[in-house]
Amino acid sequence: MKKFGIFSLLLILSLFIAACGNKDAANEEKKDDKVYKVGVDTTYPPFEFKEGNEYKGIDIDLIKAIAKNQGFEIELSPMDFGGIIPAMQANQLDVAIAGMSITEDRKKIVDFSTPYFDAGLTVVVKNDNSIIKSVDDLKGKKVAVKKGTTGAKYAQDNAAKLEIEVVQFNDSPAMFQEVSNGNADALIEDYPVISYAIAQKDLGLKIVGDRLNGDQYGIAVLKGKNQDLLEKINKGLEELKKDGTYDEIIKSYLGE
Secondary structure, three states, X not given: OHHHHHHHHHHHHHHHHHHHHHXXXXXXXXXXXXXXXXXXXXXXXXXXXXXXXXXEOHHHHHHHHHHHHHOOEEEEEEOOHHHHHHHHHOOOOOEEOOOOEOOXXXXXXXXXXXXXXXXXXXXEEEOOOOOOOOHHHOOOOEEEEXXXXXXXXXXXXXXXXXXXXXXXXXXXXXXXXXXXXXXXOEEEEEHHHHHHHHHHOOOOEEEEOOOOOOOEEOOEEEOOOOHHHHHHHHHHHHHHHHHOHHHHHHHHHHOO
């Protein structure tokens, strides 16, 4: 009888430990089952672009690494940059990573992650242009910008002061071409984007003058929505910076 009692006690204890173990394993395997739709602009190398059938770039690699680190699934939704925030407002997107500068106007509509890249705007002209050497030389000139960007906002906000004509385009390549063809005198673009574009291909363009501002990029969710996701994004970004993954991603595209 005593032996049977001890055996029963050991059996019950073993079952209890196994049950606890299974519960812990289930908790470890538990992850966010929702698939989050991520708005991206794939005409924005080196941050986002399409190569063959594959989406590549700093932003693409970064959001994938964050999602893997934090255990959630994403689905990329490519679109024109100007349509990303409206799509978020229409509940068609959960998050956006698109070389999006953190601005006070955008903060009224979206909540941003901690900054993940220091950018800044710059003036760009044709290689053979010896007249425009800085933003101060744009008076009376036609300036190309990309719709919905901080470059477009800067040009529009300062159009009267600089005495410039602003022309807008849906994507960066079309904007570059306008200046290369001589149809516009200059363009205003994010420094890392145009630096990368010029390094990758002879566009017949050059950067002039100092950076116009100190923009920083952030990952966005609709204001007051998906706060749990935003916390995961911030945590993932922090961990990727600590373990060196962030630096590896940046170096793979910019070599710095």
